Amino acid sequence: MSCQSPIVVALDYPTMAQSIEMAKRLDPSQCRVKVGKELFTTAGPAILDALHKLNFDVFLDLKFHDIPNTVANAVSVAADAGVWMVNVHASGGRRMMEASANALAQRADNQTLLIAVTVLTSMDQSDLAEIGIDLTPEQHVKRLASLAQSSGMDGVVCSAQESSMLSNELGKDFVLVTPGIRPAGSAQGDQKRIMTPSEAMAAGSHYLVMGRPITQAADPVAVLTQVNTELGVFA
Numbered sequence: 001m002s003c004q005s006p007i008v009v010a011l012d013y014p015t016m017a018q019s020i021e022m023a024k025r026l027d028p029s030q031c032r033v034k035v036g037k038e039l040f041t042t043a044g045p046a047i048l049d050a051l052h053k054l055n056f057d058v059f060l061d062l063k064f065h066d067i068p069n070t071v072a073n074a075v076s077v078a079a080d081a082g083v084w085m086v087n088v089h090a091s092g093g094r095r096m097m098e099a100s101a102n103a104l105a106q107r108a109d110n111q112t113l114l115i116a117v118t119v120l121t122s123m124d125q126s127d128l129a130e131i132g133i134d135l136t137p138e139q140h141v142k143r144l145a146s147l148a149q150s151s152g153m154d155g156v157v158c159s160a161q162e163s164s165m166l167s168n169e170l171g172k173d174f175v176l177v178t179p180g181i182r183p184a185g186s187a188q189g190d191q192k193r194i195m196t197p198s199e200a201m202a203a204g205s206h207y208l209v210m211g212r213p214i215t216q217a218a219d220p221v222a223v224l225t226q227v228n229t230e231l232g233v234f235a
């Protein structure tokens, strides 16, 4: 399915039925979808097949973080399942990321994007300090994203607050996937480093992950349509 929109809707639900109910209300030409830990833990790989049958591009957001052999094999199985995008943690290090990138590169005609999580959008400087990292989020994101790029990743997950810096440092083709997207007036929740959809696109983000502002809205389709319209997706 060819999707013009940069929006990736996070289907964070405790049952497969709820996620499919939402997916059926959405149009795969107007958004992609993301399967994270909650949904995958309840539904397993069947959810990927179900969403593919509905013609969605699927981002499998399991943030793999383990020894190189384990992560490379997990990424390969995700590609077998036909997901559009899969991710690992950049903090797993160069050998883990290189092994994962090599696993996908060895596949004939690989179509799956492989990206690395830098600093979670729910974290600020005080959270980093508590785990022994005496850098600003921007400094740590820059370090991990540079490592990810030189380890063969197609891009990173970061906050849109770092998109402009990363776009300048690492080039416009390095894919920037940004959660923590909050339309003006929507609840911040547990996210610390946020931006509006328009600000994020202007900063250089390629894909905008949106969960609760869409899935918990009274009219999810109306919110998605409004964001797409603001971004000029269908102008």
Ligand SMILES: O=c1ccn([C@@H]2O[C@H](COP(=O)(O)O)[C@@H](O)[C@H]2O)c(=O)[nH]1
Binding pocket: 010, 012, 036, 117, 119, 120, 121, 122, 157, 158, 179, 180, 181, 189, 191, 209, 210, 211, 212, 213
């Ligand atoms: O740094 C990260 C990495 C992943 N996420 C995921 O994105 C969505 C965001 O959902 P909202 O409801 O829009 O906050 C969620 O699935 C997270 O697991 C992230 O937020 N930050």
